[in-house]
Amino acid sequence: MRITKDYKIVIPSKVLDAEKYAAKELKAYLEKISPECVLEIINDSVSASTPEIVIGNSNRTCYTETHIEGLYDAFHVYEKNGNIYIFGENARAVIYAVYRLLETLGCRFFSADTESIPSLANIELEDGLDIFEGSPFEYRDIYWGCAFDTTWSLKNRLNGACKNTRDMGRNIPETLGGGLNYAGPYFVHTFSQLIPPDEYFDTHPEYFSKIDGERTAKHLYSQLCMTNPDVISLSAKKACQWLRENPERKMVSISQNDSFVLNSYCQCEECSKIIEREGAPSGALIYFVNAVAEKIEAEFPDVIVDTLAYQYSVKPPKYIKPRKNVCVRLCTGGCGTHPIETCENNASIKGAFDTWSEVCANLYVWDYTTNFAQYLTPYPNLKAIPQNIKFFKNHNVKGLFVQGQFQEAVNGEFGELRSYLLSRLLWNTAADVEREAQEFIDAYYGNAAPYVSEYLKFIHKKGTETHMGCAFSCKEKWDDLIDENELGYLDKLWLDAINACEDEKTRLHTVRSSMCHEWFKFDAKRGIYADAENFERLRENFYKKCREIGIERLSEGVGIPAPQLT
Numbered sequence: 001m002r003i004t005k006d007y008k009i010v011i012p013s014k015v016l017d018a019e020k021y022a023a024k025e026l027k028a029y030l031e032k033i034s035p036e037c038v039l040e041i042i043n044d045s046v047s048a049s050t051p052e053i054v055i056g057n058s059n060r061t062c063y064t065e066t067h068i069e070g071l072y073d074a075f076h077v078y079e080k081n082g083n084i085y086i087f088g089e090n091a092r093a094v095i096y097a098v099y100r101l102l103e104t105l106g107c108r109f110f111s112a113d114t115e116s117i118p119s120l121a122n123i124e125l126e127d128g129l130d131i132f133e134g135s136p137f138e139y140r141d142i143y144w145g146c147a148f149d150t151t152w153s154l155k156n157r158l159n160g161a162c163k164n165t166r167d168m169g170r171n172i173p174e175t176l177g178g179g180l181n182y183a184g185p186y187f188v189h190t191f192s193q194l195i196p197p198d199e200y201f202d203t204h205p206e207y208f209s210k211i212d213g214e215r216t217a218k219h220l221y222s223q224l225c226m227t228n229p230d231v232i233s234l235s236a237k238k239a240c241q242w243l244r245e246n247p248e249r250k251m252v253s254i255s256q257n258d259s260f261v262l263n264s265y266c267q268c269e270e271c272s273k274i275i276e277r278e279g280a281p282s283g284a285l286i287y288f289v290n291a292v293a294e295k296i297e298a299e300f301p302d303v304i305v306d307t308l309a310y311q312y313s314v315k316p317p318k319y320i321k322p323r324k325n326v327c328v329r330l331c332t333g334g335c336g337t338h339p340i341e342t343c344e345n346n347a348s349i350k351g352a353f354d355t356w357s358e359v360c361a362n363l364y365v366w367d368y369t370t371n372f373a374q375y376l377t378p379y380p381n382l383k384a385i386p387q388n389i390k391f392f393k394n395h396n397v398k399g400l401f402v403q404g405q406f407q408e409a410v411n412g413e414f415g416e417l418r419s420y421l422l423s424r425l426l427w428n429t430a431a432d433v434e435r436e437a438q439e440f441i442d443a444y445y446g447n448a449a450p451y452v453s454e455y456l457k458f459i460h461k462k463g464t465e466t467h468m469g470c471a472f473s474c475k476e477k478w479d480d481l482i483d484e485n486e487l488g489y490l491d492k493l494w495l496d497a498i499n500a501c502e503d504e505k506t507r508l509h510t511v512r513s514s515m516c517h518e519w520f521k522f523d524a525k526r527g528i529y530a531d532a533e534n535f536e537r538l539r540e541n542f543y544k545k546c547r548e549i550g551i552e553r554l555s556e557g558v559g560i561p562a563p564q565l566t
Contacts, residue, residue, distance in 0.1 A: 001079060003030065003123040007051045009041045012058040017175040018091035019056035022098040026053065029102050032117050053084045056094055061085070066093070071134025073159060077101050079129040089134075092177025096157045100131060108439055109155035111146065111416040112409075113505065116443045133427075139180050139364060139399025140426040141170065145409040147419035150176070156423035160401065162187040168406055174248060180399075183249040184242035188308065188329075188366075190253045191224045194235040207231050210268040220260045226288035227270035235288075236295035243300050251327070252296070254289050255308040265312050274320075282309060283317035290323045297325050304362060309352065316355040327362035329401065332388075335467040336368060337380055339387040345467045357395040364399035365392050368470040369418060372556040375405045376412045376519035377474040380463030382421065382456070386433045389425045400426055410550040412515035414456075416444065445513075446506035451497035452513065455490065475524040487526060490517055512549050518542065540564060 011023050023041050030037045044058040054060040066089040068074045075088040075097035086101065088094035099109065104125065106118035141160020147153065148170045154177075161179025163169035169187075172179035186193055197217035200207050205215035207230065209222040216222045224231050239252045257264070265271070265281045274284040285307065293305035305323075309316070309330040322328055330352060335345035340353070356363055369385065371377040392400060402422050405411050420440050424431040441456075442449045462481045482490070494514040501507035521527040522542050529538055546552075546560045553559055 001082065001125050001127050001129070003037060003053075003084075003125060005036060005038055007039050007053055007084075008049065009039050010046075010048075010052045010054045010058055010060055011041060011043050012056050013043045013045045015043065016056065016091050016094075018177040019094055021176055022086070022095045023055050025095070026055070026098045026101070029107060029117065030123065033105060033107070034120050034123050037123055051082045051084075053086065055086045055098070057087065061087075068132065068134045071136060072138040073157065074132070074134030075100065077129065077131040079125065079127070084125070084129065090177060092154075092159060092172070092179070093134075095154050095177060097131075099155045099157075100133065104129075104131070108443065109152060110420050110440050110443050112149040112152045114416075114444050114509075116439070135427045136393050136429060137398060137400055137426055139401070140423075141180075141399075141401045142404075142419050142422050142426070143169070143401060143406045144369075144404040144411070144415050144419045145406050146411050146415045147423070148409065153179075156420070157427045158423060162401070178248065180251065181246075181249050182306065183246040183252045183303075184239070187251075187253050187306075188255050189258045190255050191257045192219075194238045194254065195224055195231060197222075204230070206268075207234075209264060209266040210271075211264070211266075220258060221264055223256050223259070223264050223266060224288070225266040225268055225271060226284040227266075227268070227274065232288065232291045233295070236292045239292065239296055239305070240299055243296070243303060250302060251304045251306055253306045254292050255306065255329075256285065256310065256313060259311060262312050278317035278320055280313075280315040280317050282313040282315060283320055285313045286317055286320050286322055286326075286328075289326055290320070293323050293326045297323075301325075306364070308366070309356060310366070314349070314352050316352060316359060321359045322362070324361060326360075327364055327399075328356060328360045329364040329366045329399075330356055331366040332368055334469065336470055337384055337463045337466075337468040339384050339391065341387065341391050343467070345469075353391070353395045357397070363395070363397050364401065365397050367392075367400060367402045368404075369402055369422070370404040370413070370415075371468065371470060371472060371474075373471040374474050374519070374523065374555055375553055376516050376551075377472070377523075378459045378463075378478065378516045378520060379413060379468065380456075380460040381468075382414075382418065382433070382437065383460055385418070385422065386425055386429075386431075389422075390429050393429050402426075405553060407556070408552040410512065410552065412512050412519070412546070412551045414513060414516070416509075417441070444506070444509050445497070445501075447500040447502045448497040448506060448510040451493050451500065452510065455493055455497075455517070458486075458490070458493075473523070474520050478520050479524045479526070482520070482526075487521070491527065508549060512551060515546065515549075515551060518545075536564075 009023050011019050027039050066074050066076050066087050073093045075093040077086050077097050086097045088097050108116040140158050159179045161170050161172045161181040201217040208215050208217045271284045274287050275281050289307045304327045306327045309328050334349045335343045340346045340350050371379050417440050424436050445452045497510050522529050543560050
């Protein structure tokens with residue numbers, strides 16, 4: 001069937017903002033695909049006149065079922081009697097459906113600055129068009145700075161909308177269907193927001209961890225006392241306050257502080273009894289979160305109370321189970337460059353998944369997909385990621401939070417490619433990742449694409465020879481894997497890639513991605529950086545180049561240094 005300018009786009013008279021947005025996006029992209037295909041947007045108070053593209057729940061509706069058991073944010077796009085109908089189970093899903101329809105025409109939404117829009121004389125859709133889709137994950141958040149763009153997020157069917165007080169994260173406004181977000185100032189590590197040490201420690205040290213016989217509220221060291229009844233009551237009171245302030249949000253985090261030490265949990269007599277009985281510190285944590293969740297449920301029966309299985313709490317308890325309104329976000333760790341299911345370095349986290357998936361009805365994952373100690377390090381995890389996401393699905397995981405370089409949007413180590421592939425997999429775990437990756441590389445790097453593909457093939461082959469976690473030295477992992485001949489080969493590969501670029505945008509993309517190879521040489525003092533006499537000057541030139549191409553971050557805690565030499 002052919003879409004011509006005779007079609008009209010129909011929206012409901014009582015239109016939702018998201019439906020109006022979906023209609024405008026459809027109209028705009030159809031015109032980009034075929035400039036002659038200019039469609040009028042009308043509302044359903046106008047008499048029906050075939051052919052039409054009907055968006056949302058209007059009086060033209062002939063079939064409105066969009067729910068698919070076990071899938072979330074589902075939509076239905078189909079043709080009947082020459083008309084096209086676009087429905088979603090919620091306002092956000094209507095927007096997803098429009099972009100999915102555009103994908104059938106060849107549109108791809110790779111990054112905030114790169115899309116692939118076909119140029120067609122005629123817009124043809126298959127006869128009997130029928131797309132009925134949803135995601136196996138109710139919560140889909142890619143916490144990479146380059147993936148925070150709202151429109152890109154909608155085009156790639158993300159719904160996580162986590163933002164913290166530093167204004168980092170994704171925002172999907174309610175007018176565009178909203179996203180899944182947490183009430184309160186933080187979406188994780190909230191113990192210190194629930195019971196602020198500055199407010200309570202001097203008068204109530206018993207509210208905080210007892211470690212080595214002493215109560216402490218030391219930052220990045222201490223937690224809360226998880227059996228103290230006042231701590232339970234005060235935490236519930238604060239969480240309810242956050243929920244009243246954000247009535248549209250249906251999740252709240254009651255989760256342990258981040259910590260520099262593993263044994264930061266409270267070891268007082270009452271907490272220790274539970275820990276001993278349950279065989280793990282997570283027993284006291286789940287006891288505490290369950291108690292808080294029970295109090296929250298009395299006022300907010302439809303809210304999910306989120307906590308972490310992280311550091312000391314990864315190992316599940318023996319007996320106590322999370323309440324029905326409690327969600328556990330299990331943090332992965334381990335080796336990121338080999339699949340969880342088959343890598344010996346991931347045996348403990350695999351065991352944690354095996355158990356948590358049996359006892360927790362609301363299991364989420366916090367997955368790590370970069371080297372937080374050195375963001376620019378080559379990190380060959382593109383083959384492990386698809387297998388891990390299938391593993392999560394098979395372990396009854398309902399939501400994924402995938403963390404990478406979250407500060408600053410510009411990444412020098414394939415953050416954009418990784419984010420795009422993650423978005424495809426979070427929607428469809430069976431996505432053809434190799435095809436999707438090649439489509440991205442061809443569009444994002446242009447004439448440099450063959451060289452970039454060869455580099456990725458090289459480092460992924462080498463990466464199978466070692467294990468890489470989420471915080472390590474580039475030199476430590478890569479120095480012994482790449483000999484001098486290979487170093488010269490990679491130098492030429494990137495030089496040829498940059499020289500092949502046909503325009504400034506693809507050149508900038510290619511130069512930024514080449515910085516992961518440059519960082520390896522810099523960190524290992526290889527190639528030009530082996531010149532000890534001139535290393536400080538070379539160091540300054542490296543950082544200057546980063547600043548010029550927009551790379552602002554070396555690691556989770558360190559930015560690109562300011563100029564040192566004059």
